[in-house]
Amino acid sequence: xxxxxxxxxxxxxxxxxxxxxxxxxxxxxxxxxxxxxxxxxxxxxxxxxxxxxxxxxxxxxxxxxxxxxxxxxxxxxxxxxxxxxxxxxxxxxxxxxxxxxxxxxxxxxxxxxxxxxxxxxxxxxxxxxxxxxxxxxxxxxxxxxxxxxxxxxxxxxxxxxxxxxxxxxxxxxxxxxxxxxxxxxxxxxxxxxxxxxxxxxxxxxxxxxxxxxxxxxxxxxxxxxxxxxxxxxxxxxxxxxxxxxxxxxxxxxxxxxxxxxxxxxxxxxxxxxxxxxxxxxxxxxxxxxxxxxxxxxxxxxxxxxxxxxxxxxxxxxx
Numbered sequence: 444x445x446x447x448x449x450x451x452x453x454x455x456x457x458x459x460x461x462x463x464x465x466x467x468x469x470x471x472x473x474x475x476x477x478x479x480x481x482x483x484x485x486x487x488x489x490x491x492x493x494x495x496x497x498x499x500x501x502x503x504x505x506x507x508x509x510x511x512x513x514x515x516x517x518x519x520x521x522x523x524x525x526x527x528x529x530x531x532x533x534x535x536x537x538x539x540x541x542x543x544x545x546x547x548x549x550x551x552x553x554x555x556x557x558x559x560x561x562x563x564x565x566x567x568x569x570x571x572x573x574x575x576x577x578x579x580x581x582x583x584x585x586x587x588x589x590x591x592x593x594x595x596x597x598x599x600x601x602x603x604x605x606x607x608x609x610x611x612x613x614x615x616x617x618x619x620x621x622x623x624x625x626x627x628x629x630x631x632x633x634x635x636x637x638x639x640x641x642x643x644x645x646x647x648x649x650x651x652x653x654x655x656x657x658x659x660x661x662x663x664x665x666x667x668x669x670x671x672x673x674x675x676x677x678x679x680x681x682x683x684x685x686x687x688x689x690x691x692x693x694x695x696x697x698x699x700x701x702x703x704x705x706x707x708x709x710x711x712x713x714x715x716x717x718x719x720x721x722x723x724x725x726x727x728x729x730x731x732x733x734x735x736x737x738x739x740x741x742x743x744x745x746x747x748x749x750x751x752x753x754x755x756x757x758x759x760x761x
Contacts (some may be wrong), residue, residue, distance in 0.1 A: 481704060510748035514568060525557060532554035538550070559720055570697075574634040581635075590651045601647070640689060642692075649682070649684050694750045718742075
């Protein structure tokens with residue numbers, strides 16, 4: 444049988460596929476359509492790449508980014524969204540349902556619940572940021588050292604990580620809070636320590652994967668030192684997934700800090716912290732449903748939005 448006749452375009456596509464399989468990289472077809480040069484395979488499209496290529500991202504991603512931006516603006520400039528005092532209330536206006544005057548209603552002593560949710564964003568979001576920073580910094584350092592050095596040190600560090608993973612996150616956070624004391628910052632540090640193991644395992648796996656790549660071997664073969672190759676080639680190509688996990692952990696940290704605040708281990712009253720707001724309204728569930736439902740919905744929506752952004756970052760990495 445004679446060989447099938449192929450066009451130059453099909454030959455070029457076959458060469459690109461062979462390059463992808465040899466390098467283990469998934470090429471973005473949108474980048475090919477946009478004229479990406481051969482030999483420089485790109486990653487699957489993320490939101491930034493879609494914008495760069497003139498494509499629209501999904502409406503769920505746009506909505507998630509908008510929610511997170513609004514939550515950050517609440518934390519940075521709460522006075523732009525409400526003029527009510529989150530600490531002082533009007534006793535005559537206690538337990539009012541949601542209305543045009545009070546969007547989320549009022550609590551048991553007449554404080555505007557929407558203003559307390561807005562002003563509470565700074566405590567919940569800053570706590571989540573501290574928690575993610577602690578977990579990202581410590582976990583990445585442990586994972587990079589374990590993955591790049593290997594040997595006995597790798598075994599020791601990973602066994603420590605396994606011990607941390609075997610302890611339930613809430614139990615570990617409560618144990619650390621008992622040692623450090625109550626408060627939003629201490630709760631954030633406790634949540635961050637609980638996430639160190641996840642960051643360490645992911646960072647190690649990515650470093651090990653990249654170290655086995657052909658371009659890293661070529662960098663060593665061309666005379667590159669261990670530190671230079673690690674800084675210039677290994678780390679830039681292995682930390683994207685860790686950043687995606689950081690976005691995911693940001694939402695999980697908000698939820699964990701709210702849980703600790705609900706249990707009474709976070710900010711003390713009358714601080715308008717999201718978990719504490721839900722805890723304060725649990726005695727009025729039958730008569731004032733908005734005291735727990737509306738702050739709870741805010742927490743759920745922000746967490747889901749952070750998870751959606753993390754999903755987009757993860758797709759860009761793959």
